[in-house]
Amino acid sequence: MRTNGARTAFALALLLGLGTAAIASDAQASGATPTSTIDLLVVYPRPASEQLAGLILWNRSWGETEMGPFLDANFGRVTQIYQQSGVPVEFRVAHSESIDLSSLGPNWKATLSFALMNSESPTASQVPYLDAIESLRDLHAADIVIYWRQPSDNGPTSNGAGSVGGGEDEAYVHLTYSGINPPVAAHETGHLLGGQHQEGVQGSATFSIDGDTATLREYRSVMTATSTLGLDAFRYLWRFSQAGTSITGSNDCSEFSGALSICEFPSSAPLGDADHDAATTLAAMAPVVAAFRTAAPAVQVPAASPLGVALLALLFALAGLRALAARRARA
Ligand SMILES: [Zn+2]
Known part of the structure; x- marks a missing residue:
């Protein structure tokens, strides 16, 4: 079933x-x-x-x-x-x-x-x-x-x-x-692995593409799917958003399904914050997906102390919200 x-x-x-x-x-x-x-x-x-x-x-x-x-x-x-x-x-x-x-x-x-x-x-x-x-x-x-x-x-x-x-x-x-x-x-x-569009980064920065003149353009991380900012052009960095990280210098980038280019950032541009952090979601889910077709890892459920029960209730409530979002965000 x-x-x-x-x-x-x-x-x-x-x-x-x-x-x-x-x-x-x-x-x-x-x-x-x-x-x-x-x-x-x-x-x-x-x-x-x-x-x-x-x-x-x-x-x-x-x-x-x-x-x-x-x-x-x-x-x-x-x-x-x-x-x-x-x-x-x-x-x-x-x-x-x-x-x-x-x-x-x-x-x-x-x-x-x-x-x-x-x-x-x-x-x-x-x-x-x-x-x-x-x-x-x-x-x-x-x-x-x-x-x-x-x-x-x-x-x-x-x-x-x-x-x-x-x-x-x-x-x-x-x-x-x-x-x-x-x-x-x-x-x-x-x-x-649980990543959602709204966890991606969409920003603007001055950067060059394959050595052309650096111009104010839009950059995105891999999970981003939204309307453009309407600047000169936009490129996907070959990176996921990650809280507290930034990019500078040469980075792999492309149109979403386009050929690999190099985007050169002369100064630092943010690649994530607490609300745009796909990497944490993906890292949490990676061991679960890796175990889909091998023996499932044993999960030690904590003893049913009141705190433990409250924590589990919270986790399942969050999971329910994620599942709901999943149905809406499927694309
Ligand atoms: Zn998508």
């Missing part, structure tokens, strides 16, 4: 976050930084060489001509976005495969995206798609499934995630063809 796991998963993330905070102070004392490994299953609807050809033509395959090395390089960049934002997580491509679900229907390439987006409450006709994907996922013990689409497949016009901070039965992402771009993949996996 597919149920909404958002509430449970986020409460678990909060509990783990509290636990991790205690562990982290020990880890810092010993100099160790625990990194969560999130295993990916990447599926695509065409033969590998055909699927990759467009990116090679656009010179955006990281110099690779084979699917495996390309995906490793690409998700290495996604990992870099998280790690440079202080989130100790690694995205590992456990397996990639060309799939053919034409036995399920003539419009399967589009229907699969809708099924993944609707995984919380699939229609009867969508269930076989999820079952097919789950069979493959089980084989490779993947924590997250990514469906990398072909151009013009009549599916959703934008990229999407199956949930915001939901359970393992909603841990799906579909990416448009150009949406395989690292900031887009980081954004959509960021939703699975």
Whole structure:
């Protein structure tokens, strides 16, 4: 049965976050930084060489001509976005495969995206798609499934995630063809790890793009999705927002699904504050998602002292709010 796991998963993330905070102070004392490994299953609807050809033509395959090395390089960049934002997580491509679900229907390439987006409450006709994907996922013990689409497949016009901070039965992402771009993949996996649009940063600063004349422009962090400030241009920094951080000098940036550029900031610009701190949310949820397809970590619930009960009630109330927000913010 597919149920909404958002509430449970986020409460678990909060509990783990509290636990991790205690562990982290020990880890810092010993100099160790625990990194969560999130295993990916990447599926695509065409033969590998055909699927990759467009990116090679656009010179955006990281110099690779084979699917495996390309995906490793690409998700290495996604990992870099998280790690440079202080989130100790690694995205590992456990397996990639060309799939053919034409036995399920003539419009399967589009229907699969809708099924993944609707995984919380699939229609009867969508269930076989999820079952097919789950069979493959089980084989490779993947924590997250990514469906990398072909151009013009009549599916959703934008990229999407199956949930915001939901359970393992909603841990799906579909990416448009150009949406395989690292900031887009980081954004959509960021939703699975509880990240929300309003946690992103949107600011203005004078910076240059690939060595042009520095101009007052808009910059954004990866989770930001909102209307523009209307300046000369805007670029996504390949970073998540993080309270108390700023950027200066050379930084990876691009249009959301555009090629990598270098944005040069002559002076410091803020990259987060208490209200714009996706990194903390992602770091709390990363160990939960990494354990979706391995033995779940034991969570020690504190003895039911009045304070403990009050704390749990608070956590679940917060999780309920997050789940509610998740339903509204899904995109
Ligand atoms: Zn989004």
